[in-house]
Every structure is written in structure tokens, then in C-alpha cells.
Amino acid sequence: MSQQTVDIATAGLRLTSTRLRRAISPVGDRAFLATVTGAAWLVLLVVAGLFVVLLIASLPAIKTVPISSIVSTAWDPTNGKYGVLSFVFGTLVTSAIALAIAGPIGVACALYLAELASRRLAGPLGMLVELLAAVPSVVYGLWGLFVLAPIMRTMVEPFLNKTLGFLPLFQGPFYGVGMLAGGVLLSIMVLPTVAAISRDVFLAVPNEQREAMLALGATKWEVLAKAVLPYARSGVIGALVLALGRALGEAMAVVMVIGNKPAIAASLFAPGYTMASVLANEFTEATGSQYVAMLIEIGLLLFVVSLVVNVIARTLVWGVASGSRSRAR
Amino acid sequence: MRIRPLVLSAVAVAAVALIALFGTAIVRADAQLVGAGSSFDYPFFSRAFYQYSQVHTDVSVDYQSIGSGAGIQQFTAKTVDFGASDVPMNSKELAAANASNGAVVQVPVALGGVVIAYNVPGAPANLHLTPDALVAIFEGKISNWNDKALAALNPGSNLPNLPIVTVHRADGSGTTYIFTDYLSRVSSAWNSSVGTSKTVSWPAAAASLGAKGNEGVAGQVRNNPGAIGYVELAYALENGMTYAAIQNKSGRFVSPTLDSVRAAAAQKPNVNPTDFSIVDQQGASSYPICGYSWVMLWKTQPDAGRGHALVDLFNWVVSSGQTYAKNVHYVPLPSNVQNGARQALATIH
Numbered sequence: 001m002s003q004q005t006v007d008i009a010t011a012g013l014r015l016t017s018t019r020l021r022r023a024i025s026p027v028g029d030r031a032f033l034a035t036v037t038g039a040a041w042l043v044l045l046v047v048a049g050l051f052v053v054l055l056i057a058s059l060p061a062i063k064t065v066p067i068s069s070i071v072s073t074a075w076d077p078t079n080g081k082y083g084v085l086s087f088v089f090g091t092l093v094t095s096a097i098a099l100a101i102a103g104p105i106g107v108a109c110a111l112y113l114a115e116l117a118s119r120r121l122a123g124p125l126g127m128l129v130e131l132l133a134a135v136p137s138v139v140y141g142l143w144g145l146f147v148l149a150p151i152m153r154t155m156v157e158p159f160l161n162k163t164l165g166f167l168p169l170f171q172g173p174f175y176g177v178g179m180l181a182g183g184v185l186l187s188i189m190v191l192p193t194v195a196a197i198s199r200d201v202f203l204a205v206p207n208e209q210r211e212a213m214l215a216l217g218a219t220k221w222e223v224l225a226k227a228v229l230p231y232a233r234s235g236v237i238g239a240l241v242l243a244l245g246r247a248l249g250e251a252m253a254v255v256m257v258i259g260n261k262p263a264i265a266a267s268l269f270a271p272g273y274t275m276a277s278v279l280a281n282e283f284t285e286a287t288g289s290q291y292v293a294m295l296i297e298i299g300l301l302l303f304v305v306s307l308v309v310n311v312i313a314r315t316l317v318w319g320v321a322s323g324s325r326s327r328a329r
Numbered sequence: 330m331r332i333r334p335l336v337l338s339a340v341a342v343a344a345v346a347l348i349a350l351f352g353t354a355i356v357r358a359d360a361q362l363v364g365a366g367s368s369f370d371y372p373f374f375s376r377a378f379y380q381y382s383q384v385h386t387d388v389s390v391d392y393q394s395i396g397s398g399a400g401i402q403q404f405t406a407k408t409v410d411f412g413a414s415d416v417p418m419n420s421k422e423l424a425a426a427n428a429s430n431g432a433v434v435q436v437p438v439a440l441g442g443v444v445i446a447y448n449v450p451g452a453p454a455n456l457h458l459t460p461d462a463l464v465a466i467f468e469g470k471i472s473n474w475n476d477k478a479l480a481a482l483n484p485g486s487n488l489p490n491l492p493i494v495t496v497h498r499a500d501g502s503g504t505t506y507i508f509t510d511y512l513s514r515v516s517s518a519w520n521s522s523v524g525t526s527k528t529v530s531w532p533a534a535a536a537s538l539g540a541k542g543n544e545g546v547a548g549q550v551r552n553n554p555g556a557i558g559y560v561e562l563a564y565a566l567e568n569g570m571t572y573a574a575i576q577n578k579s580g581r582f583v584s585p586t587l588d589s590v591r592a593a594a595a596q597k598p599n600v601n602p603t604d605f606s607i608v609d610q611q612g613a614s615s616y617p618i619c620g621y622s623w624v625m626l627w628k629t630q631p632d633a634g635r636g637h638a639l640v641d642l643f644n645w646v647v648s649s650g651q652t653y654a655k656n657v658h659y660v661p662l663p664s665n666v667q668n669g670a671r672q673a674l675a676t677i678h
Contacts, residue, residue: 175494256540256545261531263533271538271539284501286528
């Protein structure tokens with residue numbers, strides 16, 4: 001950013017903070033300002049409060065369970081073993097699969113809806129995609145258990161085993177349920193998020209950008225690749241981050257198709273376990289303060305993992321966005 | 330006269346508020362009892378409580394099927410009038426409850442069995458399994474259906490070359506407790522390595538899947554050829570599942586039926602909250618994997634009216650209410666157990 005821009009920005013900030021308060025005299029405006037500021041602070045307080053409450057409730061486990069026990073895959077609460085590595089692994093792998101599938105498909109879908117579809121088709125099709133987001137998670141879980149898992153077991157997994165079986169990722173027995181099924185189900189669930197937000201971002205790209213490229217003699221594909229996509233990059237990454245957030249925390253759908261086995265395996269066909277699933281399965285029946293506190297600690301861990309992933313993604317966005325803007329100048 | 334919109338909306342809001350605050354008092358029954366706990370009891374309770382409310386119109390009962398452990402917790406926290414669990418409270422839970430509101434009375438209210446369901450194309454119905462074979466399957470030592478040990482138990486059956494997949498409950502469950510109680514009793518190795526609990530760490534050597542709820546286990550067993558899992562008797566009968574005949578302590582292979590569960594229960598007439606296990610009973614017709622389900626009540630009821638209503642309700646549930654058990658594939662409590670339950674209920678004041 002040029003020095004001039006920085007000067008204007010800081011001057012504006014100073015203006016907003018002190019002079020604005022003095023400048024606004026009508027009571028209504030002041031009340032509105034107070035309400036809006038209060039709402040913003042309320043959100044911050046809720047998030048901070050959530051973190052603090054989770055921390056306090058998991059203290060019995062943090063104090064009594066040694067780190068060596070937590071950083072292991074042995075999950076046996078009856079005998080005091082609380083290894084969470086398999087849950088973290090499962091969460092990250094299923095979310096990665098979900099994003100790897102839903103990311104490209106969602107962006108391609110959005111590109112089609114925003115740029116290439118005829119106006120008559122774009123409306124209903126866009127509505128259908130957004131409808132996917134309205135389906136409750138539990139319904140996805142049931143559909144996954146009774147429709148997706150058999151398809152995975154009889155068609156998809158044998159096919160992957162035959163063609164890509166040299167990779168350890170696609171070896172081993174197939175049960176239908178497992179990491180791959182969980183990842184695929186999650187990808188269907190986050191697809192509408194990616195598609196809907198990306199479509200809005202593409203529609204927001206100013207027409208001047210497209211027209212300028214066309215004026216230079218670009219083809220339709222070159223307009224999309226060189227004018228629309230780079231301009232919309234930060235927005236699309238934001239959409240992917242939101243989708244990742246949903247995938248990390250999804251419990252009810254994943255619990256039905258993940259196989260619920262606390263173990264780390266090299267194969268994607270193997271059953272696994274995610275942090276949200278173990279909470280969904282074991283929280284209601286957990287007895288004993290250490291067990292319950294350990295489950296809350298897993299909730300805290302999920303909170304922290306989501307936060308860290310979000311921060312990393314946002315940093316990437318800022319880096320990419322400011323980089324692209326300075327390059328565009 | 331035109332009523333101003335503001336006045337009209339204010340009147341509407343006030344009316345809604347009044348109805349919300351006091352309307353419940355108009356329609357509420359004189360005693361509204363709340364309970365929570367075991368999901369095993371839920372089908373039986375929902376039928377029995379409905380019937381009770383038809384006859385005793387001043388009482389309505391609300392039961393939340395949230396799981397045995399959660400039921401005990403809510404009961405101890407006094408958010409519900411009674412808790413229901415497939416396993417009576419252990420010493421830690423009892424200590425917490427005693428600290429909360431004094432002594433607890435635990436009463437058996439339902440009786441059920443755990444069925445071993447399997448999905449093996451080409452296998453006979455009512456596959457014969459010994460306790461050792463069952464333990465070996467769930468430990469992973471027997472990993473294929475064409476294993477010689479299984480063929481020896483089922484001569485003449487053509488068990489296919491199919492890997493075994495065991496299915497267990499991923500959520501904490503009383504069914505798991507009863508099943509692991511049985512396995513611990515018939516195998517000291519299982520007892521020391523895995524143990525008995527509502528949630529256990531299943532042996533890693535076995536190819537095992539976890540599923541949520543009886544429906545989840547049944548679904549996994551149905552969808553995976555070569556799968557074997559454990560479900561509640563009521564559920565298996567309702568869904569027409571193929572299940573195994575287990576060899577009981579007397580050496581006979583017994584199929585799980587209402588009669589065989591009842592025979593097992595009759596072998597142990599005096600069950601109480603500290604000595605409640607009825608797995609692996611003697612008797613030629615006893616099914617070896619059964620268990621009671623229990624209800625927790627405070628010995629000293631905080632509210633006399635509700636206390637009376639509760640005692641009346643459960644006196645009915647353990648006596649006349651048991652006739653509704655058969656319709657939902659539960660075994661009615663044996664008469665001596667009913668007597669014991671009524672005696673325990675009589676100590677509540």
C-alpha cells in the first residue's frame with residue numbers, strides 16, 4: 001500500500017474514534033452507535049466466554065491426565081487411557097478429503113452459475129445448490145449410512161483398490177464406512193457453502209474487468225482464468241475456509257459413516273474417529289468427573305484446532321489478497 | 330373508532346404472554362413426572378406410561394431417552410424425578426447421589442436379552458456359537474467365517490471364506506455392559522484385558538466397526554456381508570434379524586427368545602442393586618446373555634405429592650404394567666422380582 005493511502009486510512013481512523021463521537025449529536029444516532037458497538041462486543045464476549053468455560057470445565061482432566069497419555073492413540077476411558085491422536089487425525093483427514101472434493105467442484109459449479117449458465121437456468125439451479133445446505137445433518141448421516149456406504153463398499157472402493165491399489169491409501173478391506181465415506185459425505189455437505197459464496201463473489205467482480213479482457217481479444221476461458229478468478233481469489237478462499245470450518249465440526253452426519261474406531265491407519269478405507277463424533281457418541285453416557293472433563297477437553301481441542309486452521313487460512317488470504325492487489329497496481 | 334396499531338399490537342403481545350405463563354397451568358395434569366435415562370427402556374416406558382396416563386388422568390409422565398449414564402447424572406442433579414439405567418449405580422455414583430439428596434432406592438423394571446446378530450450369506454439360521462468362539466471372534470483370534478473352530482461347531486453348514494467384521498456400540502450403552510459382563514465372565518483373558526463397562530476399548534486385533542445405537546449396529550450388520558454384532562432382543566425380534574444360538578452354562582445351545590430369557594432370570598430370584606448380573610446362568614433353557622434395567626428413586630422424596638405419584642406409578646409398572654412388556658418384545662418381570670421391587674418401593678416416603 002502506498003504511503004498516501006496509509007496516511008488517509010489512519011486519519012480516517014482517528015476521525016472515527018474521537019471526532020465522530022463529538023460530531024454526532026442526535027440521540028438516535030448515538031443510541032444506534034451504542035447498540036451496534038455493543039452487539040460487536042457481545043459476539044467477542046461470547047467467543048471468549050465459550051473458551052473460558054470450556055477451559056474451566058476441562059481443568060480436572062488437564063490437571064490429572066498426563067500429556068503422554070493424551071498424545072497417544074489408546075482411547076480407553078474405563079482404564080484411564082485418554083489418547084486423542086486418532087481423533088485429531090480423523091478430523092483433519094476427513095476435512096481434507098471434503099475440501100479436496102468440494103473445493104474444485106464447488107468453485108466450478110459457482111463459475112458455471114455465475115458466468116456460463118443462461119439466466120433462465122442459473123436461478124433454479126442456484127436455488128437447488130443452496131437447498132443442499134438446508135438439509136439437516138442427521139438426514140445426511142442416515143442417507144450416508146443406508147445409501148452412500150453400500151455404494152462405497154460395492155462400487156467406489158473396489159474400483160479405487162483395483163486402479164490405485166499400489167498406494168497404501170487405497171489398500172485393505174472395505175466396509176463401506178470409513179474415512180473415505182466420511183470425507184465424501186462431508187464434501188457433499190460443504191459443497192453448497194463453497195458454491196453459493198463463490199457464486200456471489202464471482203457475480204461481484206465488476207464487468208469492467210471482463211470487458212477490458214474481451215477488448216484485448218481474450219477468449220471466454222481466458223476472461224475467466226485471468227480476469228474473474230484472480231479478482232475473486234480472496235473471496236473464494238474465504239468460502240473454502242468457511243466450508244472447512246463446517247467440515248471440522250460436523251458430528252451427527254460423520255458419526256454414522258466413519259466407523260467409529262479410535263485408530264490411525266494408512267488406508268482411507270479403514271474406519272476412523274473424529275473429535276466431534278466421539279463427543280456425540282460418548283458424552284451422554286460418560287460418568288466420572290475425569291471422563292467428562294476429558295471429553296470437554298476434546299471439545300476445547302476442537303475449538304482450538306478450528307481457530308488455528310481459520311487463522312492460517314485467513315493469513316493466507318491476506319497474504320494472497322494484498323499480494324494480488326499490489327501486483328495489480 | 331379506529332384502534333391504533335400500537336395499542337392493538339400491545340394487547341396481542343400481552344395476551345400471548347398471559348397464555349404462555351398461565352396456559353400451562355390450565356392444561357397441565359396435577360402431577361407431571363419427569364424421568365430420563367436408558368434407551369433400552371424407552372419403547373417399554375413409552376407404551377406403559379401412556380397406558381398409565383389413560384387410567385390415571387391426573388398423572389402424566391415424561392421420559393427422555395438420553396442414555397443410562399446421563400440418566401444417572403440428571404437424577405443426581407435432581408433435574409428429573411427418576412433415572413433409568415441398564416446398570417445400577419456403582420459406588421462412585423451412589424456416593425455422589427447420597428451427597429446430593431440422601432439414600433437411593435433402585436428397582437428393576439424391565440428384563441431383556443442381548444442377541445448376537447450376523448450377516449453371512451450361505452450360513453444357516455441359528456448358528457451355534459460357544460462362549461469361547463464368541464470371545465475369540467470379538468478378540469480377533471477367529472477372523473474368517475471358514476475357521477475350523479466355527480465349522481466344528483456347525484457341522485454340515487458351508488460357512489464361506491469371508492472375513493469377519495465385528496460391530497460394536499460406539500456410544501456408551503447398557504447393552505455393551507451386559508455383553509461385556511458376559512464375555513468377562515466366560516473368559517478371564519477378556520476380563521483382564523478389556524473388562525466390563527458401558528464403553529470399552531475393543532480389541533484392536535479384530536476388524537471392528539463402531540455404530541451408534543441399536544439401529545446403527547443393525548444397519549452395519551445388514552450392510553456388511555461377514556458382519557457380526559450385538560443388539561437388544563426387542564430390537565432383533567422387531568426387525569427379523571438372523572441371530573446365533575449361544576451355548577449356555579449347562580452345555581445346550583439356546584436361541585434368544587422371551588422364554589429363554591425368562592428362564593435365565595428365574596435362576597436368580599434375588600437380584601438387588603449390588604448383585605444384579607444374570608449372565609451365564611445355569612439351567613437347560615436359560616439364555617446366557619440377559620440383564621435387568623433399573624429405575625432410581627430418592628428414598629426421601631422432596632415433594633410428598635409427587636412422591637406418592639411416583640411410588641404408585643412404579644408399583645403399577647412392575648406389576649400390571651408388565652403385561653405391556655410382551656407387546657414390545659420385553660420379558661415380563663418374574664413374580665418374585667416383582668415382589669422384591671414392590672418391597673423396595675414401599676421403603677420410599
